[in-house]
Amino acid sequence: MSTNASGSVSTPPLRRLHRRRLWREDLLTVLVVGSVAVVVALFLADGGAYGFSTAAGALTQLGILAGLIGTDLIFVMLLLAARLPVVDRTIGHDRALELHRKLGKPALYLLLAHTVLLLAGYGALEGLNPFAEAVSMWTTMQDMPLAFIGLGLLIAVVATSIVAVRRCYPYEVWHGIHLLSYVAVLAALPHQFSTGQLFAEGTVQRWYWILLYAGTVLALACYRVVLPVYRTLHHDLRVAAVEPAGPDTFSVYLTGRDLAGLQARAGQFFIWRFLGPGMWWHGHPFSLSADPAPSGSQGWLRITVRSLGRGSGQLALLRPGTRAAIEGPYGLFSELARTADRVVMVAAGIGITPVRSLLEGGRFAPGQAVVILRAPDEAGLYLYREIHELCVAKGAVLFTEVGRRRPGSWLPEASAASGYTLASYAPWIAEADVYVCGPRDWADLVLQDARTRGTPSGQLHHERFSW
Secondary structure, eight states, X not given: OEEOTTSOEEOHHHHHHHHHHHHHHHHHHHHHHHHHHHHHHHHHHTTGGGGGGSHHHHHHHHHHHHHHHHHHHHHHHHHHTTXXXXXXXXXXXXXXXXXXXHHHHHHHHHHHHHHHXXXXXXXXXXXXXXXXXXXXXHHHOTTHHHHHHHHHHHHHHHHHTSHHHHTTSOHHHHHHHHTHHHHHHHHHHHHHXXXXXXXXXXXXXXXXXXXXXXXXXXXXXXIIIIHHHHHHHHHOXXXXXXXXXXXXXXXXXXXXXXXXXXXXXXXXXXEEEEOSTTTTTOOEEEEBSSOHHHHHHTTEEEEEEXXXXXXXXXXXXXXXXXBEEEEEEEOSOSGGGOOSSEEEEEEEGGGHHHHHHHHHHOOOOTTSEEEEEEESSGGGSTTHHHHHHHHHHHTOEEEEEESOBOTTSSSBHHHHHTTOOHHHHOTTGGGEEEEEEEOHHHHHXXXXXXXXXXXXXXXXXXXXXXX
């Protein structure tokens, strides 16, 4: 980092990094679309277009194509959720899961269309109605029952992922149901190779899909299982202390081995599993509440937790020496996403904790950073004293907005009625990186305000606490 004559921080390297990240994000989109194009090309190369000569053939071929594209999207979804480093560093964990969720319904609709169209097409050829054809397939094709079961599991996964539905039960229940998507993919595998004409032995298509299956399984095994287990054993993180940090809020300090080797950055998060009685099966996505660079070099890390339920509340009872299994670090809510000299950090609720970490590790000159904390009351300004001290030490401007939130606004009643916007706190908001962390609905309103003030989407960085 360098400083010019006016005292502002010069950031050409940050801008170059941002251009590379945007280029990679565009490339990722091209690769997703390209994967669908490859599937269609393989279908056509196998003579798929010739099947449209009759009505029954057209239904059958459309059904096959819908199934291929739907299956391809399922693989894209699995890879987006596999926590691949290239995906996390390109678009971030939050955006990857957002795209993962958006692809869920189209993939399911295509697979449903695959089923209906094939039943109609094959039924027309055999003189059977779709229901009779379904019974015939179930009884005469040995792999079809598994395929129908796989489709049923996918329907259950997508249905329980609807926001209004998944809020009705704990995260662990939803996560357990969500894991059925892996079972669904495996259940559908046999019928693709035993009945799918595209997968005839010796064809390019067969090897393409075999490699796609194998590559996806390998990626999931490596980054969802092997790497987390290795990091857990190698870094040997253990609880050192649990200290109060406010009403129903506490900080957990952890020590370990070679913490610098984690290469964690301020603002990032891990998924934590504390291996204590009744806790090991709870996975908690908690952000670091202290910059891991100086703290990690001293042999400790810190997370700050708010007791929001039985799972997180139990952590207040953690005993020193309790081991922690980890996945991560994840997320682009860090200096990795910086594009500009100036920065605005907006946080609410327990989302204040990663902003505190980011503030501590952030690179900016005095006067180039604004921090806005939002809470319903003073007690909700978590880690306020630490944040105030950091702002004084680093020359950042700190604002607090306390009070009942006005509907349709991210601000409390009084400030919203006065016409305050993000530009009221940072007139140069369009030229700054804006980091937002907090509840989803609230964060969306902050991001909308930033866009309205002219902040480009590439300068908006968010981590939203929801599932």
